[in-house]
Amino acid sequence: MPQPSLIEIWKKKKSQSVAETKDILKRLKRRRGKQLDQLADEVHEAVFSKIDCLDCAGCCAGIPPIVTKSDTGRIAKELGMKPAEFERQYLVEDEDGDTVMNATPCPFLQSDNKCRIYEVRPKACRQYPHTDYLSFSKNMKLHAPNTAICPGVFHILRRLDEVK
Numbered sequence: 001m002p003q004p005s006l007i008e009i010w011k012k013k014k015s016q017s018v019a020e021t022k023d024i025l026k027r028l029k030r031r032r033g034k035q036l037d038q039l040a041d042e043v044h045e046a047v048f049s050k051i052d053c054l055d056c057a058g059c060c061a062g063i064p065p066i067v068t069k070s071d072t073g074r075i076a077k078e079l080g081m082k083p084a085e086f087e088r089q090y091l092v093e094d095e096d097g098d099t100v101m102n103a104t105p106c107p108f109l110q111s112d113n114k115c116r117i118y119e120v121r122p123k124a125c126r127q128y129p130h131t132d133y134l135s136f137s138k139n140m141k142l143h144a145p146n147t148a149i150c151p152g153v154f155h156i157l158r159r160l161d162e163v164k
């Protein structure tokens, strides 16, 4: 029988594993630092070698990314728009005062799960899910909510917790 994929395992376990995730994060917080970040980077690579984001698109469907001024200039140019026009059509200020895409799923997510502006996508999209090189410890508070969105984060936390 074929092994279930990491995405299938996550779908089955994510809602039953909330308390387990909290416990894992408590243990990982005690280990935060460069050594944990280097290990997280290796585990990130290993997990994402087994997950194709095009089979998921959970982040693009569920979290409006922050869009900076420099993102806006780059994306507007690619779309042949003026930055102000792009802002009016696609951006909004959220409750934290950040400028973000104005819709979920993202207006640039296509039906095949590809990003229409992939080459010029916002920096926040490139950095998600904040588990690769030197990002892991700095973004501890994001990992619990991201476990519900991203199968990668779910598996990275569990593999890191297994390495003592």
Ligand code: SF4
Binding pocket: 059, 060, 061, 065, 106, 107, 108, 109, 110, 114, 115, 116, 117, 118, 121, 122, 125
């Ligand atoms: S801009 Fe592209 S990568 Fe970013 S959320 Fe939208 S579809 Fe996803």
Ligand code: SF4
Binding pocket: 051, 052, 053, 054, 056, 057, 058, 059, 060, 128, 129, 149, 150, 151, 152, 153
């Ligand atoms: S939620 Fe995680 S696995 Fe899914 S597309 Fe985004 S980064 Fe990839």
